[in-house]
Amino acid sequence: xxxxxxxxxxxxxxxxxxxxxxxxxxxxxxxxxxxxxxxxxxxxxxxxxxxxxxxxxxxxxxxxxxxxxxxxxxxxxxxxxxxxxxxxxxxxxxxxxxxxxxxxxxxxxxxxxxxxxxxxxxxxxxxxxxxxxxxxxxxxxxxxxxxxxx
Amino acid sequence: xxxxxxxxxxxxxxxxxxxxxxxxxxxxxxxxxxxxxxxxxxxxxxxxxxxxxxxxxxxxxxxxxxxxxxxxxxxxxxxxxxxxxxxxxxxxxxxxxxxxxxxxxxxxxxxxxxxxxxxxxxxxxxxxxxxxxxxxxxxxxxxxxxxxxx
DNA sequence: ATTGATATTGATAACTGTTATCAATATAGA
DNA sequence: TCTATATTGATAACAGTTATCAATATCAAT
Numbered sequence: 001x002x003x004x005x006x007x008x009x010x011x012x013x014x015x016x017x018x019x020x021x022x023x024x025x026x027x028x029x030x031x032x033x034x035x036x037x038x039x040x041x042x043x044x045x046x047x048x049x050x051x052x053x054x055x056x057x058x059x060x061x062x063x064x065x066x067x068x069x070x071x072x073x074x075x076x077x078x079x080x081x082x083x084x085x086x087x088x089x090x091x092x093x094x095x096x097x098x099x100x101x102x103x104x105x106x107x108x109x110x111x112x113x114x115x116x117x118x119x120x121x122x123x124x125x126x127x128x129x130x131x132x133x134x135x136x137x138x139x140x141x142x143x144x145x146x147x148x149x150x
Numbered sequence: 151x152x153x154x155x156x157x158x159x160x161x162x163x164x165x166x167x168x169x170x171x172x173x174x175x176x177x178x179x180x181x182x183x184x185x186x187x188x189x190x191x192x193x194x195x196x197x198x199x200x201x202x203x204x205x206x207x208x209x210x211x212x213x214x215x216x217x218x219x220x221x222x223x224x225x226x227x228x229x230x231x232x233x234x235x236x237x238x239x240x241x242x243x244x245x246x247x248x249x250x251x252x253x254x255x256x257x258x259x260x261x262x263x264x265x266x267x268x269x270x271x272x273x274x275x276x277x278x279x280x281x282x283x284x285x286x287x288x289x290x291x292x293x294x295x296x297x298x299x300x
Numbered sequence: 301a302t303t304g305a306t307a308t309t310g311a312t313a314a315c316t317g318t319t320a321t322c323a324a325t326a327t328a329g330a
Numbered sequence: 331t332c333t334a335t336a337t338t339g340a341t342a343a344c345a346g347t348t349a350t351c352a353a354t355a356t357c358a359a360t
Contacts, residue, residue: 018327018336039317054339059318075225080317095272104272111264115283122245122254123288131281133265138273168307168356189346204310209347230346301360308355315348326337 004031004070004087011068022053026061027070036074036082072128086128093131099140154181154220154237161218172203176211177220186224186232186253243281249290 008027009019029045030037039058046053062083065071072084091112095104111131119126136144158177159169179195180187189208196203212233215221222234243261245254261281269276 057338095269095274098277106268108264108268111261114258114261118256118258119245119283119285124245124285125291126283126285127248129283133269133276133279135269135274135276141275207309
């Protein structure tokens with residue numbers, strides 16, 4: 001059974017790149033997080049373990065991990081990128097309460113199917129997708145109704 | 151019938167901010183584009199009409215337009231933001247090429263229907279949603295295949 | 301129309317996240 | 331062990347964006 005380390009090693013080997021302690025440590029620490037991770041968060045954790053590792057190496061290694069498709073990069077409004085594990089993780093979407101920020105994860109096979117169809121119809125090869133539904137959850141709705149009498 | 155200019159004026163007035171020729175011109179030029187517009191594109195067009203307008207004013211005005219919900223800001227991998235008209239525009243989702251960043255807008259009524267169902271099933275009242283499909287467009291796929299023979 | 305408080309402007313310095321440069325060092329195949 | 335070369339950390343450079351500031355424009359009150 002393949003794991004991320006073997007996949008990364010293979011990838012490096014095929015590209016005639018090298019397996020180094022720094023790359024091992026960065027992958028190790030990256031995998032210790034779940035969901036979207038920021039460079040800053042990774043950098044802090046890495047410094048704890050070994051302050052001698054430079055920030056450039058972190059960026060370089062993440063780029064390699066993206067190249068070998070173990071990791072996906074996302075951009076957000078504040079200009080910072082986040083990195084997300086892509087291997088051995090089941091895809092899911094998010095339902096987000098705009099009032100209390102509670103999030104629920106869900107999957108919907110039919111929606112996934114249509115997404116692929118849409119991509120194909122436009123000549124795209126789909127790599128990933130992101131769907132976020134924003135609304136008001138039961139709790140908040142009831143709370144708001146109650147408060148509106150005040 | 152309200153238009154963008156009136157809405158923006160109202161918004162500024164309520165916030166005790168001022169209606170200026172620069173703000174008018176920037177909104178005017180922004181509306182002359184469709185879909186996603188980059189700061190750079192706007193800046194070029196503005197310089198044609200009035201080279202004295204500074205880039206800072208452009209950024210400031212766009213921020214105001216986002217605040218009053220006439221415009222939505224998006225971030226992409228290359229670190230640049232794009233701005234999208236949000237008023238008098240039918241809701242749509244995005245298909246984004248991760249290679250050349252081309253975006254295509256689409257709608258899918260069935261997906262919208264399922265989204266509502268999912269929200270209801272979790273006791274949410276849906277307010278809005280965002281769906282982005284990431285992939286490789288035809289052009290980039292062909293280009294990459296060709297280059298891989300070199 | 302004039303006034304005056306203050307919001308806005310353009311120029312540009314500063315800032316932030318990321319990438320490129322480079323000399324010293326580490327890696328891995330022979 | 332040896333050697334070609336990939337990698338490293340420090341830091342300069344870079345790009346997009348935001349903050350600063352003195353001069354100017356706006357607009358409500360007069």
